[in-house]
Amino acid sequence: MDVNRTILSVKNITKQHQTTQSSGITDISFDIIEGEIVAIIGESGSGKSTLLKSIYGLLTLDVGEVMFQDKRVLGPDEQLIPGHKGMKMVTQDFSLNIYAKVYDNIASMLSNTDVKSKHEKTLEMMEHLHIAHLSAKRITELSGGEQQRVAIAKALVSDTRMLLLDEPFSQVDALLKNQLRADLKRIATDTGVTVVLVSHDPADGLFLADKLLLMKDGQLLQQGEPRALYNNPEHLYTARLLGNANVLSAADALTLGIDTAGKQLVFYPEWVEFDAGALQFTIKDVYYKGFYEELLLEANGLQIRGVQLTVGSGHKKNDQVLLNIGRYITPDEIA
Numbered sequence: 001m002d003v004n005r006t007i008l009s010v011k012n013i014t015k016q017h018q019t020t021q022s023s024g025i026t027d028i029s030f031d032i033i034e035g036e037i038v039a040i041i042g043e044s045g046s047g048k049s050t051l052l053k054s055i056y057g058l059l060t061l062d063v064g065e066v067m068f069q070d071k072r073v074l075g076p077d078e079q080l081i082p083g084h085k086g087m088k089m090v091t092q093d094f095s096l097n098i099y100a101k102v103y104d105n106i107a108s109m110l111s112n113t114d115v116k117s118k119h120e121k122t123l124e125m126m127e128h129l130h131i132a133h134l135s136a137k138r139i140t141e142l143s144g145g146e147q148q149r150v151a152i153a154k155a156l157v158s159d160t161r162m163l164l165l166d167e168p169f170s171q172v173d174a175l176l177k178n179q180l181r182a183d184l185k186r187i188a189t190d191t192g193v194t195v196v197l198v199s200h201d202p203a204d205g206l207f208l209a210d211k212l213l214l215m216k217d218g219q220l221l222q223q224g225e226p227r228a229l230y231n232n233p234e235h236l237y238t239a240r241l242l243g244n245a246n247v248l249s250a251a252d253a254l255t256l257g258i259d260t261a262g263k264q265l266v267f268y269p270e271w272v273e274f275d276a277g278a279l280q281f282t283i284k285d286v287y288y289k290g291f292y293e294e295l296l297l298e299a300n301g302l303q304i305r306g307v308q309l310t311v312g313s314g315h316k317k318n319d320q321v322l323l324n325i326g327r328y329i330t331p332d333e334i335a
């Protein structure tokens, strides 16, 4: 039997920062199941970091509570070292001792009462993170990606059940990013640890997460499994954040023969069928992207962006093409 055990429960939490404008997070509630990877995503200033810090016990909440393994997470006014010992947060600066060796950075998290077990656990964690070969290197000798693995190993070695990651891929280039995303997924599966990460790049969430939490203006706008949210966004914000959504007004939709009953028409470029249907568009521009081309299409001043074709499909600038908007949604208008 599949037993889904809640490891974290966020109950109606509100935290307003002391500024003249309203800022922070308002009345947020959700549960996280043990072993899940959860990504908190949203535009800049939407409250992602405030939420992560609240979960970790770094902020004194105005209202509500965070329960980790059925115990309330205490805030900074209640205990000197915030949080809970089963949770660890890895921040963007990694907080490593840069002069110490990789091994010592990780081992320093364990007590000396059982030196043999300390050594074994450190070795085991380095194996898990694929950094055993770096054991004797100093942090200053490592790349950004390697430092990140050491930081995660350090966070996980002391029986951590939940890993909180603040923008884990912000320090690495695009090539390494895919590798690190895949690594993080593997590590979570191998160790069974629950991961909560904050990212300004929704692609991280789509790639990695079992569950997305979409923040907007300090509120939890939508939550759910990435594929479900991508395919059925309740709000325009969700479609814009997760995909390269095209948005047309109801009046513009009508000119294309689509009656949206006054709502905006939203569709991803991959929902547009090419050389099909009866909508005649002009190719206004072709953007070369390597193994594919992206088109800018226009009809009567209406533009459709992001439709992709494989290179060599034969379509070029100023060609007339027929399109069919094979699928669209008319989500609620939270911009």
Ligand SMILES: Nc1ncnc2c1ncn2[C@@H]1O[C@H](COP(=O)(O)OP(=O)(O)OP(=O)(O)O)[C@@H](O)[C@H]1O
Pocket (backbone or CB within 6 Å): 017, 018, 019, 022, 023, 024, 042, 043, 044, 045, 046, 047, 048, 049, 050, 051, 200
């Ligand atoms: N310590 C603070 N004092 C005052 N206001 C704050 C503080 N921290 C955050 N805020 C404000 O609270 C709101 C949410 O900020 P937060 O950092 O949580 O958002 P975010 O989604 O993580 O943003 P970003 O992606 O830019 O890091 C913003 O309006 C921000 O200016």
